[in-house]
Structure formats: structure tokens, C-alpha cells
Amino acid sequence: MSVLQRDPTDRVEILDEDGHVREGAEVPEIGDDRLVEMYRHLRLARHFDERAVSLQRQGRMGTYPPLSGQEAAQVGSSFAMDEQDWLVPSYREHAAMHAHGWPLEQILLYWMGAEDGNVPPAETNTFSVAVPIATQIPHAAGLAWAMKLKGDDGAVVCHFGDGGTSEGDFHEGLNFAGAFDVPAVFFCNNNQWAISVPRDRQTASETLAQKAQAYGFDGVQVDGMDPLAVYSVTEEALDRAKTGGEPDEIGTATRPTMIEAVQYRFGAHTTADDPTVYREESEVERWKQKDPIPRFETFLRERGLLDDERVEAIGQAIQDEVAETIEAAEQHPQPEPAEMFASVYEDMPDRLEQQLAYLEELRDSHGDDTLTEE
Amino acid sequence: MSVLQRDPTDRVEILDEDGHVREGAEVPEIGDDRLVEMYRHLRLARHFDERAVSLQRQGRMGTYPPLSGQEAAQVGSSFAMDEQDWLVPSYREHAAMHAHGWPLEQILLYWMGAEDGNVPPAETNTFSVAVPIATQIPHAAGLAWAMKLKGDDGAVVCHFGDGGTSEGDFHEGLNFAGAFDVPAVFFCNNNQWAISVPRDRQTASETLAQKAQAYGFDGVQVDGMDPLAVYSVTEEALDRAKTGGEPDEIGTATRPTMIEAVQYRFGAHTTADDPTVYREESEVERWKQKDPIPRFETFLRERGLLDDERVEAIGQAIQDEVAETIEAAEQHPQPEPAEMFASVYEDMPDRLEQQLAYLEELRDSHGDDTLTEE
Amino acid sequence: MSQTTQTQSLTLVQAVRDGLYGEMERDEDVLVMGEDVGENGGVFRATQGLIEEFGGDRVIDTPLAESGIVGTAIGMAAYGLRPVAEIQFLGFMYPAFDQMVSHAARLRTRSRGAYTAPMVVRAPYGGGIRAPEHHSESTEAFFAHQPGLKVVIPSTPHDTKGLLASAIRDPDPVVFLEPKLIYRAFREDVPEDTYTVPLGEAAVRREGSDVSVFTWGAMTRPTIEAAEELTEEGIDAEVIDLRTLSPLDEETIVESFKKTGRAVVVHEAPKSGGLAGEITTTIQEEVLLYQEAPVKRVTGFDVPFPLYALEDYYLPEAARIKDGIRETVEF
Amino acid sequence: MSQTTQTQSLTLVQAVRDGLYGEMERDEDVLVMGEDVGENGGVFRATQGLIEEFGGDRVIDTPLAESGIVGTAIGMAAYGLRPVAEIQFLGFMYPAFDQMVSHAARLRTRSRGAYTAPMVVRAPYGGGIRAPEHHSESTEAFFAHQPGLKVVIPSTPHDTKGLLASAIRDPDPVVFLEPKLIYRAFREDVPEDTYTVPLGEAAVRREGSDVSVFTWGAMTRPTIEAAEELTEEGIDAEVIDLRTLSPLDEETIVESFKKTGRAVVVHEAPKSGGLAGEITTTIQEEVLLYQEAPVKRVTGFDVPFPLYALEDYYLPEAARIKDGIRETVEF
């Protein structure tokens, strides 16, 4: 049975809290190496996140939005994507971006305040970070629509949060997607909180998944802390995005889906946030029972794909990788002030040339230290 | 059984196309005089509309949005309102506004280009016309919320079109209404067209009513060309708005509803529009079978409340009323240029005083004819 | 600018249509989208017949949602299409304001050029046609203050086609505002082939030596009329149609002012915060020493655009412009 | 301005909170709404503790939807409440732009006063705190160009409380922008009782005779610093904090300029289309004959506000302001 054609309240789950496959659940077909690679990505994400938070605390990075607790949703969904599929992230999907090919170093650079972080290697098929909530959703609909119009293969996976569903751009983006039947998967990371606003104050609808019905396509809830369940629904949603609709004027049978991945943010909203002000530690503890990493580890150990030694080796490799990445990011040359001017337009207008010349004069006469002192 | 608790596709209908009460349908309890008064309002609206279109053609009025075909939705819903309820119109609800106490003369003045038309007699409890699509929906949610916060009785009925459901403000307004459980009825006039865009291209959802589910409250479809059915659902929705929810912190048991009144615009979108470019005359003819006026007339004749003589008398009275109204509107003094400046802020800033003085100087030196010549 | 001998006599709105047609024919990535642009051909007929020519995949009636229109257009543009989005009236652009300023304008900068938004957002603007509320806005200043956007306003059929072609071919997002008051006011010979009129270059509509009058769009005609009439009084005004409001053609502005030492700026938008301020300030920054009189602003008032019974009092017209020019010359 | 002897030493953001507290106590129709203003007390703690004092009906955590926030606030205000809506950062005001300019600003005019929108929309604005993209905007010019809105920016704790009280009591909609760079930069004695500082009046922060420097918000401090330092060079600059950007206090601007004949305008916003243009133009309209040098704009650049690694190069600071003043005095 399709995992998508069910009531939005009937959540798709594969692993139970202990990491055992639930009765009757169908484990998606994923090769052993890929399974272990997924695990590595989950661990990498967790470790990267911890290190990033600590960099921020040490003043080596600006405000940073942590993802711990949300690794399964991100890695599971990106693993279900093909290379030609496009990822449209919000700002917390470091693991989803990385799993789809975006270098970790770029992610650090971005949060270290340099636009260089948004210049991915070619063919990454990942859009840059979107900070204004839900604004990326119409972009995703437009990208998917363009793929369809150009007859390209592939689909778009667009991430946003539970809070994001309240914005007008969520509504307009999904409605366009439904009306033009574009190959898109709208992936809602319902991590229970929009900063301090809990999910049930965000909207009175019982699930977020059911909001898809307003746009004429299916919405499905999934255990967002179960990488296999996430993989499974995303894979099917992508398949439907590419082939599941009625053939229309343009000839392709595309069909969007919305996925509500139910999960939890273990940490603060960002490093500027103090969650103890608005939520109980006991709630966090309860959700930690669902931590994707031990659950998935148990599953892989039971499958004979992991043992203590492999786990240890992966942990070590990840530490090295992240340490090297941080070093590389920190050694990345500081952006030149001229960069501010160079990419406003393809051709720099006269007025910008004059302003750039003026800034260079200021730098000459006062020195960078004076200009940048607090 | 509640008319609201049903599947959004299960349309509430009372009169059949010929004006006979459908089998099993429950006619709402409305006194005989009120029923005839409803009929008078339907006829008045139709006649007013025809005259307004003709005024525009004669250059005596600017662009005007006709309502013919939509009288039942407007009159039926306003008749279900209590005096203390607030009406929040869009721009086509002349009949709804008038039935809730807004003078026809004001409506003419507005479309004749004078803000005076937006100055209603006190206690009309009707907001002024909103031209930007769907922007009035958050206002309505805010008004209803304020009524609840202030502990006032009453609820809000907010009108908008099928096209309006695509705007972000529809989504944000209804979501606020659901989240704060405000006493509001969202009344969608689905007249099948948003200018040239047909309902089924506007959104892929099967009904518009079902969009309410995204906000945690009920949506119901009604035959919008049947004044009794409209009255019935609006009455019940208003009742629920005022008393139907769970008591909450504020203590009042309020609950919103969305109504999709299925209807048809017989005429052009506005007097600037030519519908023959985008729709078939046969479609119009099909919908004219549902014209609310003959249907309701049949119903009233069968009830013994109307006969040829009464119908004739009502027609005559309406003609006189509209003629007098037009005369009054046309004799209303032209707005003074100073009015532009007087109501920008409560206290006129210096710069505006200077600008007003400058304009008065211009008028003195050049004369109004020069300043206003095309 | 390419040359051609074949011309046709077009109104400004026909030139919009002709410009769209030419670019759609030239480049199959160009598409038109918006409310009622298909079957209906646009509420002003600016896209009339395009759907028959190019089909529903390239002339797309969208749902009624401006942020959705601009937001999806950004996605399309980033993917390599060249969307030309129509917003039905400038007064209905604001729901899309966030997409315009936060994304269309910033995509290139944010990604150091990895992603771009080569797109045009067209909208009719301005007053004078007895339209309902919100249909007469002239708020080009909102967009001109946003780095990353270009803002273009034509005033003749010939320019319209050529500027629109430039806007569509431009690698960056362009807000293209069309003076609907003069959509059908007059005709001009317009080459049948495609051609471009460069962005960022003002046009001298009338040479003169006493005073420079800067304007654009629908105000160009009453300004020229005022200038012509003032010759009788021995005043020789230069009229410059800026055409691109961002980036401004400072060189032309400054050169003209150096010659005349006096200036008037005419626009429909409210005075405070309008672009007359920017132009005036640019003049005094660059060439204060040439200045012989205050730069005069002849503009709309600082009031919301009124319903139509009063709009003629709101809008600058030739008499007011003449007063402004006279005052400046006589200062 | 009412007098009181009891004062407390507050930061600017504490003064916001104190101002809200005082007005909520004074008038039970005043309520606070926005994202995270309740339990969390606002992301900058500007509403800290208010929910405990006044309850969830008057300190309302809303869904994440700015147009919904401003749009419902308009409905509430029209009904007789006095909503103070918080937009988390000015860069997130744009989704509500349509509600601001099409409705909050126009309700009174449209209805000739039958309906009004007495409301305040607060937002932290400006750069310099190493914040993510879109968190450093300074686009007061967008709002100042819209008739019907007032725009207020305080620069001291004392003014903050008093201006906020005036804004809340004002019968018309006020955009109240708070310089978050200096939210906690210093303290000032602030009366415990409520009091008002009138809207529309600039404050002379430093008297001087050689040149008038106009600024507001977070730029006030480096401007005063620059002025102080220049005394060593024998330059005596007057520093005027405009406080209200719409309507401008023309009288104070003009009087100061008459005295000095020279002016500099300092703001964070991009130069083109920024309010320095409006101020400069007002000066030359009113008092050109006093003018001895071009008015100098020391502003942000015409680029989208950069990510934080470059923000210090974007923002004007004392050295740049001093250059500008010197150049103007030496012209």
C-alpha cells in the first residue's frame, strides 16, 4: 500500500523507539553501504552541530541554528533524492544540504558571515539558505515548475518549519504547486516549536499534513526521527512528483505532496535563544527517547552492519572531518569589501563604482582597523 | 442535524431550481414580513445593479463591479446577522452592505469617486470597502478577536471571492481566526470566476470549503443562489461563532466557520471587463436557471406571501427608491480638494498644511477648470 | 540600437504587447505570467493574443496571489527561464514586496552570482483614469531604494518596446512600470523587428538652455506641453525623460544642470521621500556651484491617492508645472 | 512633558519594556502582540515579564505571519483597541507591507475619519550585531514615503519610553523602529512614571555653529563622537537627532541650517532613495540662499546589507562621519 494514501493523522513509522522494526512495517530497499552511509551522515550532523554551537560560544562564529534531534528528517529525505533533484532549504537544514552535496565548509562560511558560503560547487542542485520564513516555498514551486516546463527530469524537495506553515508564502507556494501540478515535495520539519511558540498555538489544525488538502494533493505525517520512515515517504513522494499525476498539457505526469516530519529540536532555536524560558526540560527528555541516532544504530547492529569497532571508527573519522572543515573555513580568506559591490548587478552601475572607490579611499586613509572597530 | 457538520462537498440546498422546497430540506424560521423583505432586497439589489451599470455607461460613475446573480448570497447572509454583528465586505457586496444598514446612496457615492461614500451613519457595524483582494480577511479576524477580548456580543461576517482564497492574507487571516478561536464567519462568494480565471484554475482543491480544515474549523458549501439555504448556514455559523466553541481563557465559547456560497456572476467582472472574451454565453445561461429572484418569488407565491399585485408594487417602490437615491447621490456636493489633506492624520502636519495652502493658491490663480482638465 | 526600416504605428500598450511578442519569439525561455494574462489578454490587453501564439505553457494565468507570482518567477528565473510577471496594478505589488526586496533583489549578492534572477515584473502605474482605490499608485521610489533592483518607466511606444526588450534580456531583475494613463493616448512608429533601448540612459525630449526639467512616464507629456507653452514667455526649458529610475543616469542629469543651473523635477508620487529628493540631492552634491535657484519639486501631495473625484487636484498638470518652471527661472 | 522625581537607570530596550508596561497599565485597551512576545518576552526581551503582569489576552503570542499580525491589529485598532504589534526584525516587516501601506496608512483617509487605526508597529532595526541575513535592515525610507504613517526612531532610553508612549497614544498608525545596536549599549535615568516625548520634534544633541549634522537612531552616537572629536580641529558641529522621520521636523532642520549654512546627513540605509535625499532637498528648497557647501550624505552603500563579515565596512562610523563633516566645513 502506498504510504502516502492514508489519513494525515495516521503517521508513517518504521522503527520503534528502541530501533526495532515495527510489526508490519516495510523497510525500504536501501543497500547496506548506503545504510551505513546514512548513519555516518546522522553522526556527522550531530557532531558538526555540537562543534558549530561551540564555535559560536567562542566568538568564532555568529548566530547559528542548531539541528540536533532533526538529523533523521534531513538525512533521510536527502538520501531519497536523486542527484538531479533540487533541494530548497530553509536555514536549519545543514545535514540535508550536506547529504545532497553541499560542502560543510560552505555551511560554516555562511554562518561565519561570508557570502562565499552560498557559492556551492556547480551541479549541487541545492538553493542557498532562506532566512525569511516560508519565502523559499514559492521559489521551490517555481523551480519545480521550470523543470517541468523545460522537460527536465527530477523534482524539488523544499524544507520549512512548523511555524512556516502560518505564512502567506506557504499558502501561495503550495497552491501554485497544486494548480500547476509541479514535481515538488514540500517537507515540513515540524520540530514542535517556532522559537517559543508551540505547535498547537501555531494553528488549530490537528495535523500540519492535512493542510495539503487545501491544495488538492496529499499530505502525510511521518516519524521525522526515524530515518527509514522519512526515506520511505520521501522516496514515494518524489516518485509521485515525477510520475504520479495525470499527464497534462505539458505531457508530464507530475504531482506534489506535502510531508509533515514530526520531530523535535533538542537544542536552542539559535545560539541567541534560551529555550529554558519557554519549555520544560522534561519535554526535551521525553523526545530524546526518540533520538534517531541510537535508534538507527540499533537497527544497523541488528542487521549486522555495525559493531562497536565500526561505530568507533566512524566517530573518529567524523571528528577528523569536522575538525579539518573548521580549520579550512577559518583559514578561508576573509571576504574583500569590494565583494559587497561586485555582485549587486552583473554590471556595476556608475554610482556603485564611485561608492566602491570611496570605500577604498577610506580604507587607505583610515586603515581597516579604524573602519571596523566596534 | 447541524447544517455545518457535513462533508464540504455535501452542499446545503433548500430550494430547487424551480423554487420548490427540496424533499427533506428544512426551511429556516423567518417571519413572513422578513421573508418578503428579503425578496424586496433581492429585487432592489438587482435593479440597483442595473442602474449602476447604466450610470457607468453614461459616464456618470466610474468603474463599477456588478453583483447580479449574487443577490441571494449577499441578502441571505446579511439577513441572518444581528444588528451588533459586524460586516466586513470586499467590493462587490453592495446588497450585503445595504441589508446590514449601509445606505445605497453611500455606495453610489463611493463608486462615483468620493470618500464620503465610506462614511456610514454611526452604528452601521459595517467596515468600508476593501479593494486589494483578501486584505480585509485579517481585519475581520482582528475585529472578531477584539469583540471577544472586549467581551462584546456579536460576531463578524467577512466576504471575499473564490479568487481571494489564493492570497496569503486569506491563509493568515483564517489561521489567526482558528488559533484564537474568534467569533467570525468567513463567507466566500464563489462566483466561479476571478475576472477571467475560472474556479478550477484558481486552486486544485475540490471545494473551497475544505480549505477551512487547514485552520481547524468547519467549512461548508451552500447553494449561494438560494437565499434560504444561505440564511440557514449563516445563521447557524453565526450562532456557532458566538457560542459554539470550547470556553477558553477569555471565557467565551467562540468558533469560526467558513462558508463557500456557490453562485455565479451573471455580468462582467466590472464595467471595464468584457466577459465574452473568456467565457461562453451558454455557461451564463445555464447558471441563469438558478437565478435567485424567480426561485424565491415562486417560494413566496406558494406560501401565499406574494401575488402579481405585490410583486408589481414592490417593483415600483424599488424603482422609485433607486431613482431617488441616484438623484441624491448626484446632488451630493462634490468633495472639496481640502478633504484630501484633512483626513490623512488626525492632526494635519505642517508639510500638509503648506501643500494644502499651495493647492488653494493654484486654484485661485488658475481656476478649477484648468487644474482638472484632462 | 539595431535599425530596421519596417515600422508600424503603435500605442504604448500595443508596444508592450509587441515587445513581449518579439522577445518570446526570439528566446523560448521567455514566458509571461500573471492574473488574466492568458485568454483575457490582460486587463489592459497588454498580452492580447499571446496565448494563441505561444500556448498556455508560456502565457500563464496564475492564481490570484502576487507573492506567489513573484516568488515562483524567482524560482523559474533561477532555474534558467526568463519570466515576465505581470502585476495587475502597481497598487497590488505590495503583497509581493517581500519577494521583490528580500529575494529578487538579493539572490545574486547573497550567492555571489551563483544564483541570479533575470526577470521582469511589469505593472501599470499612475493616476488619471478614474479608476477605483489602489489603482493609481505611483510608488517607484519604494523599488528604487532597493539595491539589486532596476526600475524602468517608458513614456513613448518606441521606448516601451526597446526598454522592455532590454529589461527582459537584462541579467538582473527589473521593475517595469507602464504609464497606463497614456497606454492609448497616442501612436508612434515602432520598428517591427526587435531592438533594444539601453537601460540607465535618460532621453532629452526637448533641448533648452534656461532650466532643466526632469520627469518620467505619464508626466512627460504635460511637462513637454508646459515647456512648449513657456517659449511664449521667453523661457527655454530642457525636458529630460529619465526612463530608468534606478540606476539613475547621473551624467545626463548633471550635464543638463551644468548648462542651465536650474532644475525642476516632476513626478506623480507623493513629495516626501519621492525620487525628486534623490535627484535634487544628486544635483547639489555634484554641481552645487552651478546652482542658481532651488530645485523645484512639482509632485503629488503627501496624501494617499484620492478616489477619482479629486484625482485631478492631486496630479500635477501643465499649469502647475509651468508655475514651477517659472518660479525656478525667475528665482 | 510631565515631571517626576523617581527615576531608574535603564537601557534602551528596558525603556521599551518600561514604556509598554506603563501604557498597558494606564490604558487597558493597549495590548502587545507578535511572535515570541509572551513567555519568551521577545527575542530581545523587550516584552519580558509583561505576560505575567497582564496575562495572555493582552500579551499575545501570534502565529508566524506578519501580514496576519498587522492585518489583525488593524481590525483590533479599528474596533477600539490599541494594539502594539512587534515585528521581530525590520527585515521581516515586508510580508506586512501591503497591510501597512494599503490599510493602516489609509483607513482614516479612505473613510474620512469614520475608521481609524491607532496602532504601533514596533521593530528592531539596523546593523552591527553580527546577525544573520535580513536582520540588519534600515529601510525607514519605505515607510516615510507612505502618507498616513508616522515613523519614529529613538536613540536614548529616555526618549524611547516617552516617544513610545506618544506613539501608543497617537490616534494614527506609527512605525516605531528601535536601534537594536544600542539596545544595551548604555543606561540613562528614566522617570518611573509614564510621560510623553512629542512626535515630530527633533532633539539638538549638541549645539554647534559650523555645520549641522542630522541623524537618528544608532547613528546618533558615532555622530556625536565625531562631533566631539572634531572640536580638537576647531570644528564646532551641531548634532540633531531627528527622532521622527515622518513627519519631519522641518522647522528645527531649517533653523539649524540657517545658523550654520552647512549640513551633513548620516544614516545607515543605502544612499539612493534614502531619507538624506529628502532632508537635503528640504533644506535647499527652504534655505538655499544660506547654503555654503553641498549637503553631504554619509550613509550606507547602495548594496544589500552584507553578511556580517563585511558589515563594519558597510556601516558609517565616526571616522567616515568626521571626513564628511570636515569636507563640508572645508568646502
Ligand SMILES: Cc1ncc(C[n+]2csc(CCOP(=O)(O)OP(=O)(O)O)c2C)c(N)n1
Ligand atoms: C518572515 C520572518 N519572520 C520572522 C522571522 C524570525 N524567525 C526566525 S526563525 C523563526 C521561527 C521559525 O519556526 P519554524 O518555522 O517552526 O522553524 P524552526 O526554526 O523551528 O526550524 C522566526 C519567527 C523570520 N526569519 N522570517
Ligand SMILES: Cc1ncc(C[n+]2csc(CCOP(=O)(O)OP(=O)(O)O)c2C)c(N)n1
Ligand atoms: C491584491 C490584488 N490583486 C489583484 C487585484 C485585481 N483584481 C480585482 S478583482 C480581481 C478578481 C477577484 O476575484 P474573486 O476573488 O473571485 O472575486 P470576484 O471579483 O469574483 O467577486 C482581481 C484580480 C486586486 N484588486 N487586489
Ligand SMILES: [Mg+2]
Ligand atoms: Mg519549528
Ligand SMILES: [Mg+2]
Ligand atoms: Mg470570483
